[in-house]
Amino acid sequence: xxxxxxxxxxxxxxxxxxxxxxxxxxxxxxxxxxxxxxxxxxxxxxxxxxxxxxxxxxxxxxxxxxxxxxxxxxxxxxxxxxxxxxxxxxxxxxxxxxxxxxxxxxxxxxxxxxxxxxxxxxxxxxxxxxxxxxxxxxxxxxxxxxxxxxxxxxxxxxxxxxxxxxxxxxxxxxxxxxxxxxxxxxxxxxxxxxxxxxxxxxxxxxxxxxxxxxxxxxxxxxxxxxxxxxxxxxxxxxxxxxxxxxxxxxxxxxxxxxxxxxxxxxxxxxxxxxxxxxxxxxxxxxxxxxxxxxx
Amino acid sequence: xxxxxxxxxxxxxxxxxxxxxxxxxxxxxxxxxxxxxxxxxxxxxxxxxxxxxxxxxxxxxxxxxxxxxxxxxxxxxxxxxxxxxxxxxxxxxxxxxxxxxxxxxxxxxxxxxxxxxxxxxxxxxxxxxxxxxxxxxxxxxxxxxxxxxxxxxxxxxxxxxxxxxxxxxxxxxxxxxxxxxxxxxxxxxxxxxxxxxxxxxxxxxxxxxxxxxxxxxxxxxxxxxxxxxxxxxxxxxxxxxxxxxxxxxxxxxxxxxxxxxxxxxxxxxxxxxxxxxxxxxxxxxxxxxxxxxxxxxxxxxxxxxxxxxxxxxxxxxxxxxxxxxxxxxxxxxxxxxxxxxxxxxxxxxxxxxxxxxxxx
Numbered sequence: 161x162x163x164x165x166x167x168x169x170x171x172x173x174x175x176x177x178x179x180x181x182x183x184x185x186x187x188x189x190x191x192x193x194x195x196x197x198x199x200x201x202x203x204x205x206x207x208x209x210x211x212x213x214x215x216x217x218x219x220x221x222x223x224x225x226x227x228x229x230x231x232x233x234x235x236x237x238x239x240x241x242x243x244x245x246x247x248x249x250x251x252x253x254x255x256x257x258x259x260x261x262x263x264x265x266x267x268x269x270x271x272x273x274x275x276x277x278x279x280x281x282x283x284x285x286x287x288x289x290x291x292x293x294x295x296x297x298x299x300x301x302x303x304x305x306x307x308x309x310x311x312x313x314x315x316x317x318x319x320x321x322x323x324x325x326x327x328x329x330x331x332x333x334x335x336x337x338x339x340x341x342x343x344x345x346x347x348x349x350x351x352x353x354x355x356x357x358x359x360x361x362x363x364x365x366x367x368x369x370x371x372x373x374x375x376x377x378x379x380x381x382x383x384x385x386x387x388x389x390x391x392x393x394x395x396x397x398x399x400x401x402x403x404x405x406x407x408x409x410x411x412x413x414x415x416x417x418x419x420x421x422x423x424x425x426x427x428x429x430x431x432x433x434x435x436x437x438x439x440x441x442x443x444x445x446x447x448x449x450x451x452x453x454x455x
Numbered sequence: 456x457x458x459x460x461x462x463x464x465x466x467x468x469x470x471x472x473x474x475x476x477x478x479x480x481x482x483x484x485x486x487x488x489x490x491x492x493x494x495x496x497x498x499x500x501x502x503x504x505x506x507x508x509x510x511x512x513x514x515x516x517x518x519x520x521x522x523x524x525x526x527x528x529x530x531x532x533x534x535x536x537x538x539x540x541x542x543x544x545x546x547x548x549x550x551x552x553x554x555x556x557x558x559x560x561x562x563x564x565x566x567x568x569x570x571x572x573x574x575x576x577x578x579x580x581x582x583x584x585x586x587x588x589x590x591x592x593x594x595x596x597x598x599x600x601x602x603x604x605x606x607x608x609x610x611x612x613x614x615x616x617x618x619x620x621x622x623x624x625x626x627x628x629x630x631x632x633x634x635x636x637x638x639x640x641x642x643x644x645x646x647x648x649x650x651x652x653x654x655x656x657x658x659x660x661x662x663x664x665x666x667x668x669x670x671x672x673x674x675x676x677x678x679x680x681x682x683x684x685x686x687x688x689x690x691x692x693x694x695x696x697x698x699x700x701x702x703x704x705x706x707x708x709x710x711x712x713x714x715x716x717x718x719x720x721x722x723x724x725x726x727x728x729x730x731x732x733x734x735x736x737x738x739x740x741x742x743x744x745x746x747x748x749x750x751x752x753x754x755x756x757x758x759x760x761x762x763x764x765x766x767x768x769x770x771x772x773x774x775x776x777x778x779x780x781x782x783x784x785x786x787x788x789x790x791x792x793x794x795x796x797x798x799x800x801x802x803x804x805x806x807x808x809x810x811x812x813x814x815x
Contacts, residue, residue, distance in 0.1 A: 350541070350543060352539050352541065352543040353543050353545060353546075355508070355510055355530070355537075355539075355543070356537065356539060356543040356544075356545075356604075357545075357556070357560075358509075358510075358529070358530040358531050359508060359509075359530050359531070359533075359535050359536070359537040359605075359614075360531075360556050360557035360560055360604070360605075360608070361531045361557055361560030361561055361608065362531055362556075362560050363529075363531055364529070366560065371545060374547050375546070375547060
């Protein structure tokens with residue numbers, strides 16, 4: 161064995177060529193493999209499926225996409241999907257912002273309790289939560305029974321199979337995401353900024369619209385995109401509470417796949433939904449870059 | 456600038472739960488005067504400022520600006536300017552928009568806003584930064600922008616909440632003079648909240664020393680420093696050598712001999728306006744720079760030099776006095792010759808011994 165070079169001789173060069181890192185890229189290999197096999201490949205297969213199976217053999221590879229976008233019935237469903245997602249997003253914003261503001265500005269040490277209450281329902285299955293609303297809203301449900309007992313309505317009605325129930329269920333499930341997104345950003349807005357505006361002559365409402373709201377736009381954008389994308393993808397709430405009165409793209413995919421067994425068409429719809437989600441994310445990223453506030 | 460108006464606090468008090476944050480406080484801040492509220496954290500100075508600003512409602516009492524009772528008015532109707540410790544500049548606006556914000560709230564036209572904002576930026580010497588973003592400014596620049604923003608509306612009163620607390624030492628000292636110069640030029644009635652005694656002494660016309668929600672002493676900076684009422688004030692403003700003693704005899708009008716506790720036979724002359732009688736036990740305070748070192752004399756106060764520290768503009772001597780638990784300090788601009796055994800005699804002029812109100 162020859163004498164090892166002295167540390168002083170090798171160290172400078174070693175440091176230059178290989179800076180100290182806690183992790184290296186190779187560590188991400190397992191997750192890349194996992195995502196490759198179970199996410200990217202199926203996605204690719206899905207795109208091929210939408211172009212090659214079923215009626216594409218006779219009508220051309222883009223048949224399902226053309227049908228989706230030009231057929232009045234399916235175009236209507238796309239519009240309805242976006243409408244439901246938009247309304248749900250706005251409802252979550254209206255319900256969520258005051259809660260987030262209260263949490264950050266007034267809750268103090270109760271903040272942790274509120275966060276727990278917001279997250280706790282997420283631990284139960286979405287089916288359980290949605291069925292819970294059925295129990296409350298159905299014809300012989302708790303709410304209608306109570307309303308009849310109080311004499312508000314003459315006889316039991318079924319509220320469970322209405323668009324109202326769908327929105328209720330969606331807001332219930334998704335409002336926590338909006339609240340947590342907004343409160344995370346509001347937390348960073350110093351209350352003294354609001355006080356400064358007040359001393360400088362702004363009313364309470366003026367302070368909100370000129371200071372608090374602009375500074376929390378990042379949180380609003382994040383929350384809105386989150387709720388919008390998740391609403392686009394959810395079908396259980398529409399299935400269990402809509403009573404067939406609200407049909408969205410994701411519900412249609414479920415039906416195409418399970419009932420009609422038109423796999424190609426379902427795949428095309430899935431890809432369209434994916435496209436909408438990606439556009440939303442791109443919009444959010446663009447917004448954060450431009451309007452993002454450094455404090 | 457309109458003529459300066461005084462600010463009156465009539466017995467304002469505030470409790471948070473069981474904690475009395477502010478005991479009833481009555482104080483008048485004269486027009487164009489700067490009053491410093493000085494005290495450790497939790498002394499009620501910030502609560503006082505927040506009551507004046509309108510962020511807190513006092514449990515009792517009233518706040519009167521000029522002749523207008525503003526106690527029930529919201530902050531935006533009080534005609535105030537305020538500078539916060541962390542400046543609280545709006546991060547989503549440019550420097551110019553920040554300064555003009557108050558004018559915008561008053562409904563002043565864009566052209567006039569720009570012009571007046573520029574005048575204010577000139578006042579704080581940051582004219583060329585009008586279009587910058589806040590995060591592009593240094594701490595000192597942010598501080599000056601915050602001042603410009605607070606002054607642009609010609610408020611009747613300026614509130615300063617630890618305005619220089621976030622700056623480093625050199626910048627803080629130069630800003631003290633700059634802020635004071637601007638305040639005096641505009642002649643705006645001002646209240647400065649600070650825990651930094653140097654800041655209070657440098658910037659204000661009068662200092663109100665607060666502790667536990669009460670004002671302990673109010674006076675001109677030099678008066679408070681030279682004649683602190685009690686131990687708290689003496690020790691919070693600068694350093695004080697405090698020693699207990701017993702009045703043994705009156706030697707002349709306003710002059711007494713005091714035998715120091717723990718020092719056998721040691722007796723020092725004291726001159727004071729306080730009414731003392733023979734046999735009273737009292738606390739004396741002597742400022743370190745008023746203490747004189749000399750040769751040991753029989754019957755005089757003696758001390759052993761423990762340590763000498765060079766503090767830049769002066770030398771600090773740590774002295775161990777026989778029979779005293781706590782060390783004495785002596786500040787001197789020149790280095791003294793200390794005998795080999797380290798023993799020195801301590802003296803002071805009779806009127807440099809301050810008789811404190813507390814009793815040992």
